[in-house]
Amino acid sequence: MPVRRVHLSKDFLRTWWAWAALLAATLAVSACVQAQPATDGGDPGFPFGPSAIGAQKLAxxxxxxxxxxxxxxxxxxxxxxxxxxxxxxxxxxxxxxxxxxxxxxxxxxxxxxxxxxxxxxxxxxxxxxxxxxxxxxxxxxxxx
Ligand code: HEC
Known part of the structure; x- marks a missing residue:
């Protein structure tokens, strides 16, 4: 049986509920991203463990x-x-x-x-x- 390519038709993208579904999916993905702990070089715990100072420049x-x-x-x-x-x-x-x-x-x-x-x-x-x-x-x- 040949594999059929699944694609979004123009009609699908013109319906309001298609946009609603896309918006809901986007919100779900961004909620997951925000739930991740910070992993960049500004680790607030370095080097003596958790502290009350963020990663801002100090002078x-x-x-x-x-x-x-x-x-x-x-x-x-x-x-x-x-x-x-x-x-x-x-x-x-x-x-x-x-x-x-x-x-x-x-x-x-x-x-x-x-x-x-x-x-x-x-x-x-x-x-x-x-x-x-x-x-x-x-x-x-x-x-x-
Ligand atoms: C009650 C007095 C006192 C306080 C308060 C104090 N110190 Fe000292 N400090 C000393 C004495 C006495 C020495 C020299 C003897 C030693 O090294 O322990 C010293 C040595 C030092 C040295 C080493 C100097 C060298 O090159 O060997 C540094 C740096 C220093 N203190 C920084 C600080 C900092 C920063 C603070 C504040 C968080 C501080 N001190 C608070 C008395 C004090």
Whole structure:
């Protein structure tokens, strides 16, 4: 028995219910797509597990300075620069660090388990994640 090609006739596409069926199928497919977990490079859980920060660009002035001012500058400020590290200005914060690299002292000491992690207040994982991504992904950018 010969195989017959199935195709949509012009008459079929002219009927309203054909369009309704196409719309319903499209909605069903898009609902499935939205239900999938994110799999792109902006994984919100990297590298310290789930955190409250999304995949947006991070910069010193709007994102990192508030954390350092709040939790670090009392010991790493102008006159008191504990361990020879100062958080008094952008130039101080990035001095001796390695933008694009996770091996600098700021990222290492503020990562979970690091010697300064315990000084982070509030949601520590989110602050540590922000410092890491700012340094490694966004090359310690000063502004957005
Ligand atoms: C209570 C005081 C205090 C607070 C608050 C504090 N630190 Fe420290 N920090 C120190 C001392 C003391 C040292 C030097 C001894 C050591 O390495 O543990 C140090 C060392 C460091 C170093 C290593 C310097 C080097 O190159 O060896 C970095 C980086 C650092 N701190 C960053 C931070 C950050 C970021 C915060 C805020 C989350 C912070 N510190 C909060 C006291 C503090």
């Amino acid at each position: 010193y002035v709007p994102d990192i300075k508030p954390i350092l001012d709040r939790d670090c500058t009392q010991c790493h400020g102008g006159r008191e620069s504990a361990g020879g590290y100062s958080t008094a200005s952008y130039a101080n914060v990035v001095a001796g660090q390695r933008p694009g690299d996770a091996s600098g002292s700021l990222v290492v000491t503020t990562a979970p388990g690091g010697s300064m992690y315990g000084y982070l207040s509030g949601d520590r994982v989110t602050s540590a994640t922000m410092i890491f991504r700012w340094m490694v992904y966004y090359n310690a950018a000063q502004t957005r």
